[in-house]
Amino acid sequence: MISIWLPTFVTDRLCRQKAKWRYKPLATVASAHKxxxxxxxxxxxxxxxVYPGFLLADAYALIPDLKVFESDPVADAKELSLLADWCGFYTPRVAVDGIDSLWLDISGCAHLFGGEDRLVNNIESRMQRVGFEARVGLADSPGAAWAAARFLQGKKRLIAPGATYFAMMDLPSTALRLPPDIIHGLDCLGLSKISDFLGCPRGPLAVRFGSIVGERIDQALGRSKDLISWRKTVPCLREQISFSEPLCHENDIAAASRRLIDQLCSKLTIDQCGVRKVDLILYTVNGKTCRFYIRTKTPERNPDHLMKLLRENLRGFVAEFGIEAAVLAASQAEPLRATQRSMGGRLENLHQPSVVDSTELVESVNHLIDSLSNRIGEHNVSRFVSRESHLPERAVYLCPALKVPLNIKEDEISKHSLQRPIRLFSYPERIKTITSGPNKPPTLFYWRREEHQVVRAEGPERISPEWWRYKKRSTATRDYYHVEDERGKRFWLYCEKNCLSKTPPTWFLHGTFA
Amino acid sequence: MIAPVRINVLSLAELRRRVESIKCARSFDSGMAMPIGIKKIDDRLPGGGLSFGCLHEFIDKGFDAGTGFCTALLGKLLAYRDGFVLWCLSLSSIHEFGGLYAPGLMAGGLDPQRLIVLRAAREKDVLWAMEEGLRCNCLAAVLGEVRRIDLKSSRRLQLAAKASGTSAFLLRNLIAEGDSYSAASTTRWRLTTAPVSASTKQLLPLRERWRVELLRCRGGLPGGEWILEWNYEAGDFHLVTDFCDRSIMSTKG
Known part of the structure; x- marks a missing residue:
């Protein structure tokens, strides 16, 4: 476990905007109690x-040319989460800790960077390069790593396996992640070092300070687990590539991703798995990450298809200063058995449907849905799914095609006994009408500043509101009319009436017939 | 392109067929087209119907008649071909004319289960999606709703349709009469809703009734004009009036 502490994170973030501020005194202020x-x-x-906690006036007295900015916790948190993403280069398990610190679970990752020692040096030098002062601590448990990052220097900040107990002994009680009032209380008792109370009976400590002291000791020594919320779930498969020279050109990045995809697909073939979602994460030289993702309708391990989808997303990508590493992670994978393809591979005669192999047809429909969804957007490529509802706009809805199985049951959208419009407005449009009396279709209506004379009308068809869906019982019923105007255009109008109130009915146009 | 001729001696019929195919940019065999079901219309079309793997253009001001007529044609087409139909709409078209409604499509003869609906923000994306759909062999037809299309993009669609054998339908709303018809389509139709004439006091129920004009038809006879009705029960067209042949009109009244 690694803890990265960024002691001057906020001011480093500001310095990244202007390099010349780096060696000038800089501070951020916030108003507290006026x-x-x-x-x-x-x-x-x-x-x-000038240290945090000083009054601004005192700080100016010490350093007259102090440059002061207002603190912006939102921007700080955003930057820290970006930095956490960037650390995904080392390990997939990264978490943000407080306002200036990160956790990295490096179990099984250190050997990729040539050992723990070199990994820690690598993190520190890379952080330095992007402009952040970083202190790294490495230990068996998160608590010990946290303490090592803050209180140990040099070789000592790497706590060897099993040496946690002795390393923690010498540290002050502040190294235990305790609230300030408990630390003050411990100080008052003269327990300023951990060794002072490490061996003490827990009872008296718990009576005075609560159970937290004992918990923190256990967590630091690895006797109990820390609850850390990792930024995202660990992908099941991951491929990584680093470049000696930063890549800038779109085609080079595409070629690198092709290599990653090939590696991933060969692993998937061994595992008999297919991916549903793939993330390509590009790590730029200036400490940012760019994320591209593709989704597929069915489990997929065809490298050509995956590459086609990814290439479409990469189109027009500009890497400002270049990419130094790329990670391809399969964040969703499902079992996929090997299938026998038909001989020939290509469809021979397109005009005779009997020749088309149905499994190939299904596969190519899925591929088409994938490529359309990835470019136009998952929610814009959809299929009709029916729902049990009286309200016409709710009875059928468009569901993303990626989520709907290709073969829906035959009679899901049944042929309606009553006529329904072919085009429906998602928001019914208000119209002005002239009617000959109550419960009668209009004789004339104005829609979009155009006058329509009703020649013939069919109706009404009364649709009551679904009272069980609303907390406040709605009483407005709709009377639908199918009307035809003098030019032969057919519309679906409705009149909304509230039975309880005396308000006059309002008319809407909901759809048009063919 | 047609492959270079290897055999020197060809039958006259074969030669005629080749000349025809060069003239029309594709061969119009009887198996290559979908009959509409009205003999008077099918006779004017090459191959006796709407040919597969071609671009067909439908012009409609309000998209009501056009949507209905295309729905009926697509429904008929699905009887001949396997696969799905891709219907591409632009957001402006949805705002102006409303989105597709599955029960209405069902009544119009098209099974909504075999439909993939694509909503694109820009017309450029509609054309891209149409081409992508046409290049893939798994669709029966692709329909796109666009306002403007230039000769180049329509030519691309025509070529993509020809390569895969998928039919391409282009539903356009040309507002003014003088708007450009520049699309390189095989057939071009104009559709308007038709009112029931005063003499035939047809009672309820209200029915779909379209005035269909065949403006352009490569390898066929353009210039026909008919009034068609959609028969819900039979799921077929019904010819009401033929403007080319006055005798039907008089018998129908």
Missing amino acids: VLKIESSNLSARSGG
């Missing part, structure tokens, strides 16, 4: 004596 207080300061300001 006074402006220093929230964070960089190394140069700290050497001048």
